[in-house]
Amino acid sequence: xxxxxxxxxxxxxxxxxxxxxxxxxxxxxxxxxxxxxxxxxxxxxxxxxxxxxxxxxxxxxxxxxxxxxxxxxxxxxxxxxxxxxxxxxxxxxxxxxxxxxxxxxxxxxxxxxxxxxxxxxxxxxxxxxxxxxxxxxxxxxxxxxxxxxxxxxxxxxxxxxxxxxxxxxxxxxxxxxxxxxxxxxxxxxxxxxxxxxxxxxxxxxxxxxxxxxxxxxxxxxxxxxxxxxxxxxxxxxxxxxxxxxxxxxxxxxxxxxxxxxxxxxxxxxxxxxxxxxxxxxxxxxxxxxxxxxxxxxxxxxxxxxxxxxxxxxxxxxxxxxxxxxxxxxxxxxxxxxxxxxxxxxxxxxxxxxxxxxxxxxxxxxxxxxxxxxxxxxxxxxxxxxxxxxxxxxxxxxxxxxxxxxxxxxxxxxxxxxxxxxxxxxxxxxxxxxxxxxxxxxxxxxxxxxxxxxxxxxxxxxxxxxxxxxxxxxxxxxxxxxxxxxxxxxxxxxxxxxxxxxxxxxxxxxxxxxxxxxxxxxxxxxxxxxxxxxxxxxxxxxxxxxxxxxxxxxxxxxxxxxxxxxxxxxxxxxxxxxxxxxxxxxxxx
Ligand code: PEP
Ligand code: MG
Numbered sequence: 113x114x115x116x117x118x119x120x121x122x123x124x125x126x127x128x129x130x131x132x133x134x135x136x137x138x139x140x141x142x143x144x145x146x147x148x149x150x151x152x153x154x155x156x157x158x159x160x161x162x163x164x165x166x167x168x169x170x171x172x173x174x175x176x177x178x179x180x181x182x183x184x185x186x187x188x189x190x191x192x193x194x195x196x197x198x199x200x201x202x203x204x205x206x207x208x209x210x211x212x213x214x215x216x217x218x219x220x221x222x223x224x225x226x227x228x229x230x231x232x233x234x235x236x237x238x239x240x241x242x243x244x245x246x247x248x249x250x251x252x253x254x255x256x257x258x259x260x261x262x263x264x265x266x267x268x269x270x271x272x273x274x275x276x277x278x279x280x281x282x283x284x285x286x287x288x289x290x291x292x293x294x295x296x297x298x299x300x301x302x303x304x305x306x307x308x309x310x311x312x313x314x315x316x317x318x319x320x321x322x323x324x325x326x327x328x329x330x331x332x333x334x335x336x337x338x339x340x341x342x343x344x345x346x347x348x349x350x351x352x353x354x355x356x357x358x359x360x361x362x363x364x365x366x367x368x369x370x371x372x373x374x375x376x377x378x379x380x381x382x383x384x385x386x387x388x389x390x391x392x393x394x395x396x397x398x399x400x401x402x403x404x405x406x407x408x409x410x411x412x413x414x415x416x417x418x419x420x421x422x423x424x425x426x427x428x429x430x431x432x433x434x435x436x437x438x439x440x441x442x443x444x445x446x447x448x449x450x451x452x453x454x455x456x457x458x459x460x461x462x463x464x465x466x467x468x469x470x471x472x473x474x475x476x477x478x479x480x481x482x483x484x485x486x487x488x489x490x491x492x493x494x495x496x497x498x499x500x501x502x503x504x505x506x507x508x509x510x511x512x513x514x515x516x517x518x519x520x521x522x523x524x525x526x527x528x529x530x531x532x533x534x535x536x537x538x539x540x541x542x543x544x545x546x547x548x549x550x551x552x553x554x555x556x557x558x559x560x561x562x563x564x565x566x567x568x569x570x571x572x573x574x575x576x577x578x579x580x581x582x583x584x585x586x587x588x589x590x591x592x593x594x595x596x597x598x599x600x601x602x603x604x605x606x607x608x609x610x611x612x613x614x615x616x617x618x619x620x621x622x623x624x625x626x627x628x629x630x631x632x633x634x635x636x637x638x639x640x641x642x643x644x645x646x647x648x649x650x651x652x653x654x655x656x657x658x659x660x661x662x663x664x665x666x667x668x669x670x671x672x673x674x675x676x677x678x679x680x681x682x683x684x685x686x687x688x689x690x691x692x693x694x695x696x697x698x699x700x
Pocket of ligand 1: 320422424463559579580581582584630631632
């Protein structure tokens, strides 16, 4: 549904990736939510059926066009996927039955195909094979396309539009109700200038991907999808979390200026790219980068990071079935290890579950997925899947300085079981004479408050710790990191969070084991001095944040920061902590 908007209209949300983008809105429709039901007089039924037929033909044409454009370059699965959609569209259940419904119920075409979809989806629910059961998503997607055609919406980006986006120097801004991490990872291939959504939290995996795309992005805008029209000129200010719709000439000019300034600042930061990250009083700080897919390695090298502190391997498992086998995983991990040329590469074992879903049978619709079978819990319950990954990582360790990182540890029993499985994977490789690094380091993520409080025990049994503040904050403050309605309560400066980080760092010092922070907090320059004062010497973050954090480090004096942080740790009020942090960010 479209509305006309007055110039200068602005929307406020949560900025999750910095920068300013100016471009035209590309609306991703949430068509299924827009379907209404109405009755038709008898004399209009025939026209309604024709309208339906035209929509089906339009979608068929669209899919065939995408398919033929894809053929040259795209992976085979993508074509197969479009082929499946074409087949479904050609099937009588979708192309003919809705016409009967229109006739019999005297209802509108959108309603008829939606009724039919609900019926088919219901039948899919009873299928035992999980893979086939998942195909109901394809039915939903095909029906959504038909409904969009009926409603006169544009469909997903056609190849032509994508090419246009490229040639228009990244001028398209994606506007969606929500984007799942599985969708967002696909945007890596598209060149959007920015993306904005109605819902989502600042440290949701979708937001993390937005940062990895290196484009401004805002979530939790509430009604952007409703209020912005397709093609409308919009400004996205990722720092302020503001979207300006149909800006006036003056506002546009001002933002263009700010955009230039922002770019200038980014260029200036390039000057410290090869400067070592050392504080004024000589403390050497290690700055690592987080990656999601092997292609991110180029950005890591450009950032001047000393290595990879977190490789989120689960992204290799998303949007697909079956799961990648050992060889495919090995090739991906080896590519990263080799590209980093001996610099550390911390490969995290699968952290699937919660907001990172795939079509795996074991991932069920739990009421509280973030508290459910995710990460190491899921891996321990699927030993064969875990064994395959451990073998792939071990094999890759022969080609660089690979370390293993275990997500979401809660108990020592989980750690010990993991070590047993790792040993079993090593044994199997030894038996085949396959080379791997016998002394591969194994680290654990501190993401659950129980693990932080018990960090000494983990430090004594592991080679290194990595504090995942995204989850640690979520679990400590009982705030869903993906839920926009509580996003304002998500605060790294809560005194309990700071205390848990401090405990974790101290545990590492006591057992002489390195501790890093790899959550989003590590890449936010506002918190760099605070973390240094807490004793942190290793940071891992999105590559685009490395230089900003390094600049803070170059202006820091640890001895002075320590004194200030002691005082902050005695404060109990978040507001006072925020004020104190702001103040000491201005000093050395
Ligand atoms: C974290 O929780 O801080 C973390 C780095 O892991 P992820 O964001 O992938 O859950
Ligand atoms: Mg985590």
